[in-house]
Amino acid sequence: MSRVCLFAGGRVYTADTAGSFAEAVAVAAGRIVAVGSTAELAGLYPEAEQVDLNGRTMVPGFIDAHNHYLATGEGLQSIDARYPEIDSVEALAAAVAKAAATTPAGKWVSGFGFDHAKYARTPTRWDLDAATQDHPVAIRHVSGHYLLVNTRALEMAGVDDTTADPKGGSFARDSVGRLTGLCLDAAAGLVEPVAVDIGSHGPNFHVEASIDELVGAVDAAGRAYVAAGLTAVCDAQVTKREMAGYRQAQRRGKWWVRVACMPLSHQLTEYGEVGLASGFGDDMLWLGPMKFYMDGSLIGGTAVFEEPYGEHGEFSGLLYWEPDEMREMVVEAHRQGWQVGIHTQGDRAIDAVLDAVEAAMEAHPRPDPRHRIEHCGYPRPDQIERMARLGVIAVNQPNYLHDQGDEFLTRLGERGEWLQPMRAELDAGVRIALSSDADVTTYRPLETIANAVARTTMSGRPIGLEQALTVEEAVRAHTIYAAFSIFAEDRLGSIEPGKLADLAVLDGDLFGTTPAAIRDLSVWMTVIGGDIVFGPGGRVQ
Numbered sequence: 436m437s438r439v440c441l442f443a444g445g446r447v448y449t450a451d452t453a454g455s456f457a458e459a460v461a462v463a464a465g466r467i468v469a470v471g472s473t474a475e476l477a478g479l480y481p482e483a484e485q486v487d488l489n490g491r492t493m494v495p496g497f498i499d500a501h502n503h504y505l506a507t508g509e510g511l512q513s514i515d516a517r518y519p520e521i522d523s524v525e526a527l528a529a530a531v532a533k534a535a536a537t538t539p540a541g542k543w544v545s546g547f548g549f550d551h552a553k554y555a556r557t558p559t560r561w562d563l564d565a566a567t568q569d570h571p572v573a574i575r576h577v578s579g580h581y582l583l584v585n586t587r588a589l590e591m592a593g594v595d596d597t598t599a600d601p602k603g604g605s606f607a608r609d610s611v612g613r614l615t616g617l618c619l620d621a622a623a624g625l626v627e628p629v630a631v632d633i634g635s636h637g638p639n640f641h642v643e644a645s646i647d648e649l650v651g652a653v654d655a656a657g658r659a660y661v662a663a664g665l666t667a668v669c670d671a672q673v674t675k676r677e678m679a680g681y682r683q684a685q686r687r688g689k690w691w692v693r694v695a696c697m698p699l700s701h702q703l704t705e706y707g708e709v710g711l712a713s714g715f716g717d718d719m720l721w722l723g724p725m726k727f728y729m730d731g732s733l734i735g736g737t738a739v740f741e742e743p744y745g746e747h748g749e750f751s752g753l754l755y756w757e758p759d760e761m762r763e764m765v766v767e768a769h770r771q772g773w774q775v776g777i778h779t780q781g782d783r784a785i786d787a788v789l790d791a792v793e794a795a796m797e798a799h800p801r802p803d804p805r806h807r808i809e810h811c812g813y814p815r816p817d818q819i820e821r822m823a824r825l826g827v828i829a830v831n832q833p834n835y836l837h838d839q840g841d842e843f844l845t846r847l848g849e850r851g852e853w854l855q856p857m858r859a860e861l862d863a864g865v866r867i868a869l870s871s872d873a874d875v876t877t878y879r880p881l882e883t884i885a886n887a888v889a890r891t892t893m894s895g896r897p898i899g900l901e902q903a904l905t906v907e908e909a910v911r912a913h914t915i916y917a918a919f920s921i922f923a924e925d926r927l928g929s930i931e932p933g934k935l936a937d938l939a940v941l942d943g944d945l946f947g948t949t950p951a952a953i954r955d956l957s958v959w960m961t962v963i964g965g966d967i968v969f970g971p972g973g974r975v976q
Contacts, residue, residue: 438463438483438484439461439462439463439468439480439482439483439484440461440462440463440483440484440485440486440965441459441460441461441462441476441477441480441483441484441485441486442459442460442461442462442485442486442488442493442938442940442962443458443459443460443473443476443477443485443486443487443488444458444459444473444487444488444489444490445458445459445488445489445490445491445492445493445940446458446490446491446492446493446944446946447459447460447470447488447492447493447494447930448492448493448494448495448907448910448930448945448946449470449495449929449930449931450494450495450910450911450914450915450928450929450930451915451929451930451931454907454911457470457471457472457930458471458472458473459471459472459473459475459476459477460476460493460930460936460938461476461479461480461483462936462938462962462965463965464965465935465936465964465965465966466932466933466934466935466936466965467930467931467932467933467934467935467936468932469932470930470931470932486960486967488940491940491941491942491943491959492940492941492943492944492945492946493930493938493939493940493941494664494910494914494930494938494939494941494945495914495915495927495928495929495930495937495938495939496664496665496666496667496914496927496937496938496939496961496962496963497663497664497665497666497880497913497914497917497939498665498666498667498668498669498913498914498917498918498921498923498927498928499660499665499667499668499669499870499871499873499878499880499913499917500669500830500868500869500870500917500920500921501669501671501776501809501810501830501832501868501870501871501872502668502669502670502671502870502871502872502873502878503579503640503670503671503672503872503873503874503875504653504656504657504660504668504670504677504692504694504873505649505652505653505656505670505677505680505681506579506640506652506672506874507652507656507659507873507874507878508651508652508653508654508655508656508657509547509644509648509652510547510548510874511652511655511656511659511874512651512652512655513545513546513547514530514531514534514544514545514546514547514574515546515547515548516530516546516547516548516549516574516577517547517548517549517550517577518548518550518553518577518838519553521548521549522553522554523554523555524551524554524555524556524557524558524562527549527554527558527562527574528558528562528563528565528566529566530546531544531546531563531566531567531572531574532566532567534546535566535567535569535570535572538570540569540570541569541570541571542570543570543571543572543573543588543628544567544570544571544572544573545572545573545574545575545642546573546574546575547574547575547577547874548575548576548577548874549574549575549576549577549583550576550577550734550839551576552734552839552842553842557607557615557617558583558616558617559583559609559615559616559617560583560584560585560586560588560589560614560615560616561586561616563583563584563585563586563616564585564586564587566585567585568585568586568587570585570587571584571585571587571588571591572584572585572587572588573588573626573627575623575640576732576734576735577734577838577839577875578732578733578734578735578875579638579640579732579872579874579875580619580620580623580638580731580732580734580735580737581617581618581619581620581623581732581735582617582618582622582623582626582627583616583617583618584616584618584626584627585616586616588616588626588627589614589616589626592625592626592627594606594614594625594626595614596608596612596613596614598614598625600622601621601622601624601625601635602621602634602635602755603620603621603635603636603637603728603753603754603755603756604618604619604620604621604622604623604624604625604635604638604753605619605620605622605753606618606619606622607619619731619735619737619753620637620638620731620732620737620753620755621634621635621637621638621639621755623638623639623640624638624639627639627640627642628642628643629641629642629643630642630643630644630674630676631674631675631676632701633674633699633701634701635755635756636699636700636701636727636728636755637672637699637700637726637728637755637778638728640672641674641676641677644676646679646680646683649676649677649679649680649683649684650680650683650684650687650689652680653680653681653684653689653690654684654689654691656878657684657689657690657691657692658691658975659878660691660692660878661691661692661961661963661968661969661973661975662958662961662969662975663878663879663880663881663958664880664881664939664941664958664961665692665878665880665961666692666693666927666937666938666939666961666962666963667692667693667694667695667918667921667923667927667937668692668693668694668695669694669695669696669697669723669724669870669917669920669921670694670695670696670697671697671726671776671809671872672697672699672726673696673697673698673699673726674698674699674701674702675702677696678696681694681696681720682720685719685720690719691963691968691975692963693718693719693720693927693937693963694719694720694721695721695722695723695921695923696716696720696721696722696723697723697724697725697726697776698722698725698726699725699726700725700726700727700728700764700768702725703725703764703767703768703771703773706725706771706773707767707771712771712772712773713725713772713773713774713922714922718926718935718964723774723776723921723922724773724774724775724776724806724807724921725768725773725774725775725776726775726776726777726778726809727761727764727765727768727775727776727777727778728755728756728777728778729754729755729756729761729777729778729779729784729787729788730752730753730754730755730778730779730780730781730783730784731752731753731755731780732780733780733781733810733812733813733835733839733843733854734835734839734842734875736749736750736752736846737750737752737753738750738752738780738781738784738812738813739751739752739753739754739780739781739783739784740752740781740782740783740813740850741781741782741783744846744847744850745846746845746846750846752781752783752784754784754787758787758790758791761777761787761788761791762787762790762791762794762795764791765777765788765791765792765794765795765806766791766794766795766798766799768795769792769795769796769798769799769801769804769806770795770798770799772801774804774805774806774807774922775792775795775806775807776806776807776808776809776830777791777792777806777807777808777809778809778810779808779809779810779811779812780810780811780812780813781812781813782813782814782815782818785808785811785813785814785815785818786818788808789818789821789822789825789827792806792825792827793821793825796825803826804826805826805828805866805919805920805922806825806826806827806828807827807828807829807830807868807920808822808827808828808829808830809830810830810831810832810872811829811830811831811855811860812854812855813847813850813853813854814829814856814860816859819856819859819860819863819865820863822860822863822865823863823864823865826866827865828865828866828867828868828919828920829857829860829865829866829867829868830867830868830870830920831855831857831867831868831869831870831887831912832855832869832870832871832872832875832876832883833855833857833869833883833886833887833890834871834872834876834877834882834883834886835854835855835872835876836854836855836886836890836891836892836898836899837882837886837889837891837892837893838876838893840891840892840893840896840898841892841893841894841896843898844892844896844898851898851899852898852899852902853899853902854898854899855899855902856899856902857887857902857904857912858901858902858903858904859902861904861908866916866919866920867912867916868912868913868916868917868919868920869883869884869887869909869912869913869916869917870883870913870917871883880913881941881945881953881954881956881958882954883909883913884906884909884910884913884953885950885951885953885954886950887903887904887908887909887912888903888904888905888906888909888950888953889903889950889951890902890903906945906946906953907946910945914928914929915928915929916928935964936962936963936964936965937962937963937964938960938961938962939958939960939961939962940958940959940960940961940962940970941956941957941958941959942956942957942958942959943956943957958970959971960973961973
């Protein structure tokens, strides 16, 4: 056996079937070789190199089951327009003007995270025009589904008041029909210079970028992720652009975490022609589910419910596909051997997705396909029972409840209390996984766990408290359940002999503190494949 490293003297939550605790973990050749008490493992491996946990909490490395890895890195390098730092139209315009002042004329000024539901009014292209007329400007909404651009950006794209709405999207217009600069869902792809034509298969944030810029984004996000205790992510929308960035980052030594890629559905035919499907790759980079979109954004007002929502019932939502179109695509993807993950928020959209999944499983039976509903915002009780029967996984993001919960309660009323009903899902036998949807919300797993346990909005209002998870359930949903959602539970997600040594050490007692304190815990060390990548002795410190 190669040299053993012994992590000892802590409180180790294994996330195994029994949900047991230990004191020490022995690692060799990138894998866990033993778990037990400090005295026991010290006796077994007297010559081991020791890392003193000093009472800290060790958990399996966190796995983010729905995360936009490269996009998060790009967001870290552009205007951060998130609330509360940017809390008004005026603050947004000021941030754009500040960025424009240091950007060469004619170059794009970009940002991410504006949330106009928290402003006194909706920003327009004219607000951005006042900040700069020397640059095209594109600021993406916090949901990822809207894009706000200035007049120059519209002119460069050849989009004007006469331009028709594309399938799967629309342009916001004022009372006399003028474009306001707000581009919803697929309409965004007609304005920004994009590297990949994805048609109406989703919001197109795959903007033109050099390979050096893509690698830089992967590097920036990866460094931030390991500092947060993440060891694996599932990138929820991958095209040839992202794959090229990932492969080149690996070659250049800028690779940090394990990545399961979700190829976007516009590539279904191409992948089928070469015979590739879910599972292809290795332990550092592999093909996960194929990504589809059914409806729009709950945050942005384009989710599709049986009953419209909004203070005045003004949001009827937007479907990317008619139900029969979705059924046809999902049946074909399932036939090819894909696991699928379908972005779905409202209950009417969930009906269509479950119909598609059931049709696929009946047409081409295979055991345990583990199809996923991404977000799964408002599943009715009958739909939850159907998900359990079909083995459909709910991939949730409780950070939404904190960040946008106040707007949800206003727009949805009583229905807001039932958003992401994870307790009901678990009780019905539905597998759940926690995730961030970064860069839509924070990538920090400890904040995600705190929000799953607390279920309070940014203003402190409760939102569906009866659906809260325990700390242990939330940790499991961010580790072993998340691993299950990407067919990786045989090697990731728990601290058990034989599994890859992916570990996170927290500087405090995760299981003996309040949700508010969980949010503020820091990560002391992150280990991937037995190597310390963050913390004392790590590549990132």
